[in-house]
Amino acid sequence: MRTVVAFAMLLLVFMQLLFVAPQVEGVTSAGMHIEGPSVIATNSTVHYRVIVSAGFDKYMCTLLIGGENLTGLSPVNQTMQENTRGVFDFSVHAPNVTQSLYLSFKAYGIINSTGKIKVYERTLYVEVKKAYTVIASIKNTENYTVSNVTVNFYVDNRYIGNVTVDKISPNSTKKVTYYWVPDVGNGVHNLKMTIDAPGVVFGGTNANSYARDIYIGKLPNYGWIYYLGVATLSVLVVVLIFQLLFGKKGHRERSPKWKK
Numbered sequence: 264m265r266t267v268v269a270f271a272m273l274l275l276v277f278m279q280l281l282f283v284a285p286q287v288e289g290v291t292s293a294g295m296h297i298e299g300p301s302v303i304a305t306n307s308t309v310h311y312r313v314i315v316s317a318g319f320d321k322y323m324c325t326l327l328i329g330g331e332n333l334t335g336l337s338p339v340n341q342t343m344q345e346n347t348r349g350v351f352d353f354s355v356h357a358p359n360v361t362q363s364l365y366l367s368f369k370a371y372g373i374i375n376s377t378g379k380i381k382v383y384e385r386t387l388y389v390e391v392k393k394a395y396t397v398i399a400s401i402k403n404t405e406n407y408t409v410s411n412v413t414v415n416f417y418v419d420n421r422y423i424g425n426v427t428v429d430k431i432s433p434n435s436t437k438k439v440t441y442y443w444v445p446d447v448g449n450g451v452h453n454l455k456m457t458i459d460a461p462g463v464v465f466g467g468t469n470a471n472s473y474a475r476d477i478y479i480g481k482l483p484n485y486g487w488i489y490y491l492g493v494a495t496l497s498v499l500v501v502v503l504i505f506q507l508l509f510g511k512k513g514h515r516e517r518s519p520k521w522k523k
Contacts, residue, residue, distance in 0.1 A: 295368070307394060311353045324371075394442035400439075
């Protein structure tokens with residue numbers, strides 16, 4: 264339904280320009296800039312900004328997303344925006360299945376007086392990967408509400424992102440969840456979190472910073488150590504039993520020399 268509405272709006276704009284002999288130029292990507300991540304986490308919300316070069320009276324931009332499994336994706340259908348600035352902001356909620364997505368952006372620059380229409384088109388390929396979920400508990404130790412509390416996250420002393428809490432009530436706690444797409448090798452890494460708001464600390468620490476080690480990737484299988492230990496113990500038990508049962512039988516006592 265949204266696709267039909269978007270198409271109808273585009274059609275109306277073109278019909279309005281019929282009276283001024285519209286001139287549609289060829290499709291180009293030059294002059295169209297897109298800001299946004301190329302790797303996103305499953306079930307996360309990300310933002311893309313499209314900037315079209317200035318010089319037009321009206322701008323329109325559409326976004327259509329494609330992929331193998333769009334379960335959890337939003338928006339599913341084509342979405343459209345129009346304004347006179349040439350700057351468009353789109354929010355995308357990633358699907359809950361890892362895959363490759365393509366985001367097809369198409370923009371139109373329109374000059375009302377001449378009917379000139381310039382078409383811009385770019386496709387952005389995005390990898391959806393399973394996220395590492397970081398959960399932190401923060402506490403407001405003040406007797407008043409603290410607003411705009413930002414929690415920053417670092418891995419191996421490298422900044423990876425943040426989460427901002429609008430407000431936290433006096434003497435209360437809140438959970439903060441951050442979804443991070445690991446871009447480091449498998450193994451042990453150091454995760455550090457900091458809070459930039461006075462009076463707000465991490466729960467249970469009374470400090471505005473907290474660090475711990477995390478493991479990225481599949482944990483090593485140390486089961487063989489357990490089975491090796493069990494096998495070794497079994498062998499020792501068998502040897503001990505064998506010595507108890509047959510050790511004395513194989514031993515012959517010698518008669519004392521004074522006994523004849």
